[in-house]
Amino acid sequence: MIFARRRFGRDNYLYLLAEGGDAALVDPADPETALEVSRLHGVHPRWIVHTHGHADHSGGSARLREVLDAEVIGHGADGSWFRPDRDLAGEGELALGALRIGVHPAPGHTPGSVLLEWRGRLLTGDTLFWSGCGNCRHGGDPARLAETFRTVFPGLDPRLEVHPGHDYAEVNLAFVLEREPGNQAAAGRLSAVRAARAARVEPEATELGEEVLVNPFLRAGGNGPFVALRALRDAC
């Protein structure tokens, strides 16, 4: 079993998932980085799965589809951004060779955003970030995102590791601590991510249960307060 989270650009993450010889890339917008991590682990990914359609997640797919002869899989509602060979709308689980990836619809950041669950990990794309959530400026809808946060995350295992599409932890935690100066969990997490950056290593993933403590969007308590909080964060 292989699980790799790899940074590209300033703050983007792509992922490699493999079970035996069966491998999939998630959001490999940087083809060179995706091919390098695949080589490093000695696998040839045959599937490319997208959490959503934005180009900083799906922009490498056309090239990788050719280079790897891979199948591109994503939600048809985001199909205008990329060309899915297979629409995962309505699929609760993707069976890709030996890989079994759970799919949770999570509209809001985009209409076709999904969360991908695999072996105790939750790949959240731009829906849930460490200590924050995605904005809705490019085809999104804050009310739908609020509904996703109110109805989807509470039903998931709190022990799931959160693996997002970007690392915005430091700037998100600054926003959290401005509003919640007494939040010890958020202060501790900020120290940890700063220490990781200083040591040039990637931050540890949080667990979903821990995210609730450091992420006010997970405890906004309703669609109205969520949308208001999102608007405040947008104004930063």
Ligand SMILES: [Zn+2]
């Ligand atoms: Zn996005």
